[in-house]
Amino acid sequence: MDRTLSLNGDPNIGVFARVFEDIAFVPVDSPEEFGSKIAEALDVEVIPTFIQGSSVIGLLLTGNSRGFVVSGLIHDSELELLQEYGDVLLLGEEMNAAGNVILTNDSFAVVHPDMSSAMRKMVGEFLKVETVPMSFGGVGTVGMVGACTNAGVLLPARSAPSELEHLESSLPTADISVGTGSVNMGSNLIGTGLLVNSKGYLAGNATTGFELGRIEDVFGFL
Template sequence: MTETIDFTGDENIGVYTRVFEDHAFVPLNAPEEYVSVLEKRLGVEVVKTTIQGSSIIGSLLVGNSNGMITSGLATAEESEILKSYGNVMFLSRTMNAAGNIILANDELAVVHPGTPERVVEKISDFLDVPVLMMTIGGIPTVGMAAVATNTGILVSPGITAQELKELEEIAGELPIGTGTVNMGSSLVGTGLLANSKSFIAGSSTSGYELGRIEDVFGFV
């Protein structure tokens, strides 16, 4: 079965797509082959849409089984589409790239360290998880520096010992491991889609990188 794919020639599939346990959101121009691979590989219903008129859905949407968080600039039509698949929280217009600044699963969330505390509290209440404000490998856009599912967390290999310790304390027994995608990119969120069923990586991801992903998420 396909383990790697590109999005209309771009290996950074995580920028364009957001995957949850039962559904995934992709741009309107997503090729049918791309949609079919996601459906079969990840066991999801694929929904075509835009967010604030943009195709970079992976950068603008995040969440867990309790709901989705997205840009406050989403249109009424886009918002209704999202709401038909779950509860939705909208970020302010000044810091709205939810998929970039938030990493989340059903156990925890990590947010950009510059996120206002009142917003952090809202995120925690909405997703019903404890929230850490931190960088990963010094990268504040934590949603692109890591990928979190309910079976594991793959983080940038640049993660510091202190960052790892903080993440481990909140993650409990959930496996955490380092890895890269697309021949060495440490921004793993840009090139990896995953849920508890399976994963698919950007087209340039090497066999070694795929093996590491399988190991961290327990697919071996």
């Protein structure tokens, strides 16, 4: 099947949707075809919603199998919907765009280097993972710079060797593949153009064949 997708012509699909192992959240106003392709490619139940009344769900929501981390400015009805599917941690105003500042799976969470120690501790205890404050390619918005599953982590090609080494040394298991690449014809903001779980992936429709090959290699889809 075609592994690329856009939202109304915009290839930055990771800004607008957030995918987990069994569910995905997409904007209420997104076309039916957008959710249908996500459901088919990643074998998930697709749930339409907004976060903070906004369609940029990928920027504001993240999490792992233990629960969701989301902006504390979320509307009550949106929060109630999330709680139907799992536990929810609300971030305070200090740094509340959870999907922007946290990159996590079931083993670790990389967080924005400026995140306070108190917030790091809160996130780590909720997700039951170790938190690692760092940046990639000098960019601290790790949730949009990278993408990860329990099998692999894809980081921007401009990441420094020392950053990759630091992440690899921080991982609790050597079974997680770490690699570099890009999306959407050279964009280093991997998370903005990639939706991925253990069952499949979709990349922005400007992503090249070479870039798709790197995604498949790092996440073990070859």
